[in-house]
Amino acid sequence: MNKATAVANPNIAFVKYWGKADEALNLPANPSLSMNLAGLTTVTTVAFRAGQTSDMVTIDGQSAAGEARERVVAHLDRVRALAGIGERAWVASRSDFPAGTGLASSSSAFAALSLAASRAAGLALDEPALSRLARLASGSACRSVPAGFSLWQGDTDRDSYARQVASPSHWALYDVVAVVSREHKAVGSHAGHALASTSPLHRARLDAVPGLLPAVRAAIEDRDLAALGGAAERDALAMHSVMMTSQPSLLYWLPPTLAVMQALRAWRQEGLAAYFTLDAGPNVHCLCEARDAGVLSERIWNLPGVLDVLVSGPGEGVRLVEYHLF
Numbered sequence: 001m002n003k004a005t006a007v008a009n010p011n012i013a014f015v016k017y018w019g020k021a022d023e024a025l026n027l028p029a030n031p032s033l034s035m036n037l038a039g040l041t042t043v044t045t046v047a048f049r050a051g052q053t054s055d056m057v058t059i060d061g062q063s064a065a066g067e068a069r070e071r072v073v074a075h076l077d078r079v080r081a082l083a084g085i086g087e088r089a090w091v092a093s094r095s096d097f098p099a100g101t102g103l104a105s106s107s108s109a110f111a112a113l114s115l116a117a118s119r120a121a122g123l124a125l126d127e128p129a130l131s132r133l134a135r136l137a138s139g140s141a142c143r144s145v146p147a148g149f150s151l152w153q154g155d156t157d158r159d160s161y162a163r164q165v166a167s168p169s170h171w172a173l174y175d176v177v178a179v180v181s182r183e184h185k186a187v188g189s190h191a192g193h194a195l196a197s198t199s200p201l202h203r204a205r206l207d208a209v210p211g212l213l214p215a216v217r218a219a220i221e222d223r224d225l226a227a228l229g230g231a232a233e234r235d236a237l238a239m240h241s242v243m244m245t246s247q248p249s250l251l252y253w254l255p256p257t258l259a260v261m262q263a264l265r266a267w268r269q270e271g272l273a274a275y276f277t278l279d280a281g282p283n284v285h286c287l288c289e290a291r292d293a294g295v296l297s298e299r300i301w302n303l304p305g306v307l308d309v310l311v312s313g314p315g316e317g318v319r320l321v322e323y324h325l326f
Contacts, residue, residue, distance in 0.1 A: 004119035009315035019196030031153035039312030042108035083121035110141035131161035147317035172290035229275025256305025
């Protein structure tokens, strides 16, 4: 039995990916730029076993079913095709944060699965190849492969993968996540991407990205929180405007979501440098310097409707570990 275990962190995008240029290849409608989150992790163990008749998949201790299992099995099929093997797999995955709530759980899940499954199958993929493989399962997963800050760009299957633009040690930027819901969203990102083109605002947002992306990259290089935060807020609001005006419309926000965003803007007026961004969900990612993470976390805890606060600095890339889940 060949077995491997990998650990990955989810990522938060400052310039978002929403909409696809190619559904089959999971090519994005626009480039994106993100940071891995060290404080949140997914651990995945994969073993290919001769004589096993079907793939066994458990997620957070529960047997996977429906779309969740189908996506894992489809990705295992990709790995089997690359490795030229036919054995079924045993997969166990565990995350220390809620899935399907706008915390990019699929990014860490499929980055970890890509590395663990490819190694268990006898493959030793380099970082670009591993990022391309992860992209096929979940677009944002390709950004969790490199460490630190990553840029995902490229128009073809061959060149669409994430590349590191800054290491985790480059900038002690913190993401203080206001968790206002642990419920799995009714429409996941996988389905939501297909609706992007139905919004009259989709084209306008895509047209803005070529100007936004270099500004965000420069802000990371210069460690300029005001420039990064302002751009991240604008792009998050633009993406959610696309969601809200698609057919059917997607409204991920809850009352506490808006309360957190309004509080951050008020606190900035008082001198606390913090900015928000959101993925496809109600939970709010609050960006700040390391020195302000403690006070920001305390203030967020005191807001009505906040269920939890998760604090994270920049994370490493996907990596193998010596322990296993089974």
